[in-house]
Amino acid sequence: MTGLRLRVGVFAGIVLVAVAGVVFYLRQVATNEADAATQTPAVPVRDDTASVVAGPHLVFRSTATGAGYGRVAVAPLSAPAGPRAFTPASCDRVHAVRGTAVCLVALRGLATTYQVKILGPQWTAVSERPVPGLPSRARVSPHGTLTATTTFVYGDSYASPGQFSTRTMIGPTGGAEPIDIERFKLVVDGRTVTAADKNVWGVTFVDDDRFYATAASGKTTWLVEGSLSGQRLTALRQDVECPSLSPDRTRVAFKKRGDLPAGRWRLTVLDLTTGQETPLAETRSVDDQAEWLDDSIVVYGLPRDTNGSASSDVWAVPADGTGTPRVLVPDAWSPAIVRGA
């Protein structure tokens, strides 16, 4: 190779270009973020949060760029895609019933930590608790008395297959100690599963004691019915992940793997009385815990697959396998439906 002086020169040039490029780029990003912070979001906004919340409404994480990015927003059920009203809360994952919301949030820092917050009627935290790991699922029981949260335990490296683990806690919203339901007895076909790789996630409440959830061990996942008082999980059927109970409590919508490749799922609805499964018209892979808009429509979040955006939309599809999916709320994630007055 050529002389040292030339090489040092070329190297200095490369470092200069790299540093200048980074500085220029970061400035651009910083300016954009500063602009975005003062800019109104790229979606129509209303400021009457209280009046939206007074009626039937949707609660979701707004992913529209601009001031409200990551904030919890609400929109009336009558016009979900219309103007949204922002709440003061910021959550990565949110679920709500009237007057109570559970919020999972990452506190980014040198060592990122995670918190579960219970939000009161004013969308301010009435209790906070650290959780180990990345926010995954959150649910509040129908009367707002219990909350369930699932986190991916950090360090169960994404790069190490088979080493993941979840932590699912159920606790009273009042702030008392939550219980790790992985410690419950798991019964499959009459036998107790003691495997250490047992994981439980994606709780959906029936009432203040009973719930459905996903349990897994090895490569099998089950729909389990759980009882808090009985400290017990009973497997009902295989290949069900992230169940969500319909308002009339007759069906659950869930992610089904079937013969799809790993990491892909088909939204499916199970009739709890007949045991019949109906694959929904949504053929894209849905990696979310669905929510019911009413007894006939299932809603779920889907990341938007366009370059440069970290956005997502909330979609809706009929629960009987007919029709076609449609966007219910653009620029939204983690939907929860609050019915009644």
Next chain:
Amino acid sequence: MYISVRDSLTGERETPANRVRRRVAGTVVLLGIVSLLTDVSSEMVSAVLPLYLTAEIGIGLLAYGFVDGVYQGVSAFVRILGGYSGDRSRRPKWIAVVGYGVSAASRIAMLAANGMAAITAVVTADRLGKGLRTAPRDALIADTSEPSMLGRSFGVHRALDTLGAAIGPLAAFALLAALPRGYDAIFVVSFAVALVGLAVLVLFVPDRRVGGGTARLGIREVVRTATGPRLRRTLVAAGLLGVLTIGDGFLYLSLQRRDDFTALLFPLLYVGTNVAYLTLAVPMGRLADRVGRARVLVGGHVALLLAYLFAASPFGGLVWTAATLLLLGVFYAASDGVLAALVSRLVPVPARGTGIAAAQTVVVLARFASSLAFGGLWVAVGRHPALLGFAVALAVAIPAAAWLLLGAEGGK
């Protein structure tokens, strides 16, 4: 046997006083800086990736983990390919350049990658680059180091490498603290850092033609080297120990199951191990040069055995967790670079890259098998008995491996 010219030169100067004074070759430090910058770059991305995937892109980690696992085997294959290509071309530097280049290029692709498949492809490219570059780079380190200082040279390189791995997450989260949505900014900075690292490699690391003779290294010769008695003994020992090496992820999981304190500080467990590794890499390398690489390698596994026992012990809390991390750090400092140093001296110079790659591949595959076995055992009998079971097996394997390794190293 395979004694090169420089062997006899240094043989005359083997006095402790000289050894202390001498420094590692400039090329080793340069390669260390290349690794440092590349690791800053890749750890920046991997530190924020879980957060990016779940909170920003919205896909599940589980989905990602499964797909990612498929590519692990490919990386092991590429490692051998990298080692062999380096030897065959006798220009390991350029094979390493390709490896580092692929990884650097994958950073910029991250900007455009949003779907899960795209992200998986980008991470896979990074991993393939890593597989490709490792063995030829280690061959270069061995080539430019005096044989009596191999352990120290690898120690210096691994220390710099690990320093990069420690800086990466700090840099990423500092950026994220300043720009809360700055994931793209992280990818851009990461690319710039990788580019500078690549420039150091291309511009300053001498393009040595390694190996003697004119004949190109044939497959047959490689096989002969790999199955030769000395390397064979070492590979068997490395495989035996590797099969009983529980992945640190499992050990962290064990610590975490024990107490909630550890669970909340989880991200710091990796930092703790890295700090220990970083501090101990050079001292362990020097120790290896003084008392023998095989001895230090065996000693490292004794530390690993103690780490198992500590993790299995019923006591929780800061002290036991810290002690376990320290032992893990000792293990890494006494094994990774030391094995490369050991193997460098056991194979003929023209097949050095292939020999190092063979040893590293054996270790990777053995540890993969170990993960499956330990995972299965954990499922079948529970965490505590599984840990103790592996501890007992390791306690039996260590003397056997010591016999194999000391025999290989001593049998000149």
